[in-house]
Amino acid sequence: MARRYDSRTTIFSPEGQSFYAMEAISHAGTVLGLLAKDGVVLAAEKKVTGKLLDLSATKEGGYGGSGEKIFLLSSNVIGGLAGLTADANSLVNFARNAAQQHLLSYDEDIPVELLAQRLCDMKQGYTQFGGLRPFGVSLLYAGYDPHYEFQLYRSDPSGNYSGWKATCIGANNGTAQSLLKQGVKDAIGLALRTMSKTMDSTTLGSEKLEFAVLTLDPVTKQPKAKIYRPSEIDALLEKEGLAKKDEDTEMKPAA
Amino acid sequence: METSFAITGKGYVIVAADTTSARSIIKMKSDEDKIKTLSPHLLMAYSGEPGDTVQFAEYVERNIRLYHIRNLYALRPSASAAWIRRALATSLRSRKPYSVNLLVGGYDTSEHTPHLYWIDYLGTMSEVPFGAHGYGAYFALSLLDRYHDPEAPLEEGLATLRRCIDEVSKRLVVTPGKYKVKIVDKDGVREVEL
Numbered sequence: 001m002a003r004r005y006d007s008r009t010t011i012f013s014p015e016g017q018s019f020y021a022m023e024a025i026s027h028a029g030t031v032l033g034l035l036a037k038d039g040v041v042l043a044a045e046k047k048v049t050g051k052l053l054d055l056s057a058t059k060e061g062g063y064g065g066s067g068e069k070i071f072l073l074s075s076n077v078i079g080g081l082a083g084l085t086a087d088a089n090s091l092v093n094f095a096r097n098a099a100q101q102h103l104l105s106y107d108e109d110i111p112v113e114l115l116a117q118r119l120c121d122m123k124q125g126y127t128q129f130g131g132l133r134p135f136g137v138s139l140l141y142a143g144y145d146p147h148y149e150f151q152l153y154r155s156d157p158s159g160n161y162s163g164w165k166a167t168c169i170g171a172n173n174g175t176a177q178s179l180l181k182q183g184v185k186d187a188i189g190l191a192l193r194t195m196s197k198t199m200d201s202t203t204l205g206s207e208k209l210e211f212a213v214l215t216l217d218p219v220t221k222q223p224k225a226k227i228y229r230p231s232e233i234d235a236l237l238e239k240e241g242l243a244k245k246d247e248d249t250e251m252k253p254a255a
Numbered sequence: 256m257e258t259s260f261a262i263t264g265k266g267y268v269i270v271a272a273d274t275t276s277a278r279s280i281i282k283m284k285s286d287e288d289k290i291k292t293l294s295p296h297l298l299m300a301y302s303g304e305p306g307d308t309v310q311f312a313e314y315v316e317r318n319i320r321l322y323h324i325r326n327l328y329a330l331r332p333s334a335s336a337a338w339i340r341r342a343l344a345t346s347l348r349s350r351k352p353y354s355v356n357l358l359v360g361g362y363d364t365s366e367h368t369p370h371l372y373w374i375d376y377l378g379t380m381s382e383v384p385f386g387a388h389g390y391g392a393y394f395a396l397s398l399l400d401r402y403h404d405p406e407a408p409l410e411e412g413l414a415t416l417r418r419c420i421d422e423v424s425k426r427l428v429v430t431p432g433k434y435k436v437k438i439v440d441k442d443g444v445r446e447v448e449l
Binding site: 108 | 326328333
């Protein structure tokens with residue numbers, strides 16, 4: 001008796017399918033990706049949950065980042081996620097599994113588009129049958145493979161995916177995309193400047209930003225993923241002249 | 256007796272296999288093609304238990320083709336060889352394993368390099384500059400060790416192959432009569448007459 005429940009998650013409607021799922025993403029923190037000649041850049045806005053949240057474990061552990069928006073999916077692919085966190089974690093797990101299965105079968109890193117296809121096949125499946133809720137997650141895939149070299153893909157909850165030179169998911173993605181249309185010269189700088197313009201707050205800092213780049217190792221010619229740690233993000237913002245000034249945040253003693 | 260060779264050179268791989276199809280002491284056929292073209296830049300010479308060979312080679316051929324259709328680009332030689340090796344390794348632990356030995360030679364169009372893989376029915380695989388299977392291997396490997404040059408132009412590679420074939424026909428008791436010779440390079444696969 002699936003009809004007793006809300007059937008709107010899977011029926012066709014003027015808003016398109018997976019309407020609720022798409023809605024969830026438009027409120028999520030912005031994630032943007034930029035494709036350059038010699039690498040791919042991902043930048044993401046973290047929604048600050050509150051001062052009491054204990055983030056001490058994410059400072060030094062793992063592959064970098066705080067593990068909220070940007071994840072290493074395979075040694076040659078970084079994923080940026082916007083949407084429901086629990087759904088996203090499940091997709092990250094699936095993607096890592098798919099990547100390692102390919103590595104086991106073919107002794108090579110999974111081609112970026114194939115990884116996007118694997119995830120989209122599953123996402124599509126959840127839009128087709130009653131009683132299932134689609135994944136409320138959009139993804140950016142920044143990756144490298146020998147077939148098409150550096151690539152950037154975007155997928156949405158319906159299971160659509162497409163390749164981009166620069167794109168954005170999450171809240172304010174329209175604003176960001178129009179900024180990105182200016183063209184990419186300095187990818188890292190443009191990514192950071194675009195983030196600073198689309199985010200609510202006036203100043204950027206590591207507590208609100210995640211950042212990652214994928215390049216080729218100059219010696220081994222193998223893809224090298226780097227997800228920045230909070231301290232590295234602050235250093236990078238300092239270098240780009242976008243770091244926050246102390247007087248903005250520090251409480252001034254009463255005069 | 257069944258024999259196959261393969262040699263890499265500057266930007267190419269030559270794969271050669273005899274053309275006899277025998278059953279016990281009877282020669283049934285003398286124009287059998289035992290080298291399959293798996294994708295536009297990939298060749299596979301197969302030998303071993305008759306029946307198993309063709310069955311397994313067709314299975315591989317169709318799976319590699321399927322990957323090509325699904326993904327628009329072909330599987331690279333290294334990935335193809337890894338997949339084929341695993342298929343044999345899985346088969347080895349089944350009730351009736353395939354008894355097939357392979358030489359997989361291909362040209363990697365994204366790296367612009369030739370690759371050759373020696374694979375046997377146990378699922379052993381190694382990337383080699385030259386390789387051989389069958390009784391001919393006993394004579395050819397020492398020769399190739401002496402004369403093979405990874406930077407040799409095609410004509411020199413074919414001359415080395417001719418040396419191997421001549422040696423086998425001189426020393427082996429039951430010599431295969433004819434060989435099929437195929438080349439894979441940046442332009443794809445083609446057959447040549449020696």
